Amino acid sequence: MIFPDLLPQFADWIGDVRGKLIANHPLAKVSWFRVGGPAQLYFEPADEADLVHFLKNLPAGIRVLTIGLGSNLLIRDGGVDGVVIKLPAKAFGQVEVLTDNRISVGAGLPDVKLATAAANAGIDGMEFYRGIPGAIGGALYMNAGCYGTETHQRVVCLRGVTREGDVIELSNADMDYRYRKSNGPKGVIFTSATFEGLPGDRDEILTKMRDITDRRESTQPTNTRTGGSTFKNPDGHSAWKLIDEAGCRGLRIGDAQVSEMHTNFLINLDAATAHDIELLGETVRNKVREKHGIDLSWEIRRIGHFEPGKEVRQFLDGDVFAGAH
Template identity: 70%
Template sequence: MSFPDLIPQFEPWISEIRGRLIPNQPLSEVTWFRVGGPAQLFFQPADEADLALFLKHLPAEIRVTTIGLGSNLLIRDGGLDGVVIRLSARGFGGVEVLEGHRLRVGTALPDVKVATAAAEAGIDGLTFYRGIPGGIGGALYMNAGCYGTETRDRMVELRAVTRDGEIVTLSNADMAYRYRKSNGPRGAVFTSAVFQGFEGDRDDILARMREITEKRESSQPTKAKTGGSTFKNPEGHSSWKLIDAAGCRGLTVGGAQMSELHANFLLNLGVADAYDIETLGETVRSRVRDTQGISLNWEIRRMGHFLPGREVREFLDGDVFTGAV
């Protein structure tokens, strides 16, 4: 499917925008699952000022969706209407070492590069980012964490552009972080962040990062088309153990499968569409609920429109999803 081209209705101000504007860009090309329909208008701003100018002029009724590296994202097969913003490494991928064992990074930077930059500068406390796929923008949004440390433990402040084009600075408290969730200004696009670490030994930090890499590669399907951890851990439980106990390790729907290596990883075996992936996820949720009385919550962000006749219902028997959850 395709959407009407938005660009003509944005004249004449759209000519001032320096970034890339692509109508009906297939989002399957920019997500790790490699599925999903098109973005009505795909925008990669040149820099923060370009982003602010675009959002300032963009009519308020136009939907705006921001995506990062697409590592923890499922775009449905009908795609996304409105504008989809994806920050580029060129404009938003910088790293600056600050005094006091701090690091300022652009939000398009992959998590692993943040960990590496900190290690090279002798800054400890950010090694956990070596174990998280994706980019810093997504980590800030969902309070990503692993191995006992979360983003909220290290983030000092971040810069963002609001929906009306204002550039603002937000504190850790402004983000109201919780487990795998934040509550910052609705519609704001994060552009950079400052992280607080502490003094460490470069070689020791790099050695611990190698251990994290080895652990991930031995226990997770890191080279597969996947969105990482599929479901959040319920309080007092591990999702993978619940999925395993429900008999869902290796379960397949169409071209999608729950990993044999790690039961909480959902895979595209190569021929899946978003319908297969979301249906498999809801099948797993249903079986865990029915066998163990626990409702798993998605950690993967799902958004976009279903294709007609290819809707997915919650637990396969509830209401049809109509947007991001």
């Protein structure tokens, strides 16, 4: 799908934008699944001030969507209308070690680099970020966590820019964190955050990080085109176990497959489309409900439009389910 070019509408102010602006930019390049259509307008701001200028001038009726490293994301084949904003690590990847076991980082910093920076500073409690394949902005948004620790247990305060272009400061409490979600102010693009850990020994922390790496690589399909954990764990259950018991290990639609190694991962074997992947996910949800009477909820964020005639109906929402059986 090719969208109308938005840039001519912004001629009176767009010349002052210093970041990267691309019309109809293919988003498959920034998705770990390597699928998806284009962004109507793709924007990488040069810094926070550039982001503020852009949002202050952008007409209110134009949608804005922020993405991180593309690891926990499924971009549909029809693409995304409006503006897609990605904070580049070069401009939003700063790290500053503070006092009292605190560390301030930019929202574009990969999670693993927060873990490493904290370890080198002797700050314990941040090593779990070694197991999360994303950027800090996404971790703040979805309360990312693994191996018993979540973002809400470590973040102290956040800084962001509203859809109207105002810079705001938020506390942990302002985010009203829940399992794999936040309920803070809508439309805020996080630009940085401060985290607090515990005093620790650098070598011991690095050892724990290596253990996390070994554990991930031995149990998860880390070197494949995947989107990370696909479904949230229902209360009292492990999603992977429910999926496995429903007979979905290795289940395939086109080139999309439920991982043989870890059943809560969907993978693109080679030439899968976003339609294949989402249809496979809905098929898994259907089979788990039939087997266990439990409704799985997507953890992967799905964005954009379906290609005409290739819609995926979500069976839990009352529509006729179109998945494979």
